[in-house]
Amino acid sequence: MNIDNRPTMAEKTAHAVGLVCSVGVLLTAALYFAKLLPENVDGFFIMEPLLSVLMCSQGIRLWRRSRVTAVFSFAAALFIAVVTLIMLFSDRSA
Secondary structure, three states: OOOOOOOOHHHHHHHHHHHHHHHHHHHHHHHHHOOOOOOOOOOHHHHHHHHHHHHHHHHHHHOOOOHHHHHHHHHHHHHHHHHHHHHHHOOOOO
16 A cells, blocks of 8 residues: 555556456365366366465565565465476376
């Protein structure tokens, strides 16, 4: 938030991206638990990148209020992204 307590364009965009990612995660989780996803689709590989983007948007929104929390959100997003990439490129046949 800037001096007049109005959100900046970056904060508005981050909020919109966060809402879209939240809806995507919720829909994917509901489809996964209802067993409506096709068998060759792993719901976690859809949800994890969305969670990473969600954490980045949260970090952008929190940057002016609490930089420590924002940095933690960015670190969590980076950790989720790295773990997702490791799982994606690891050998699953073993």
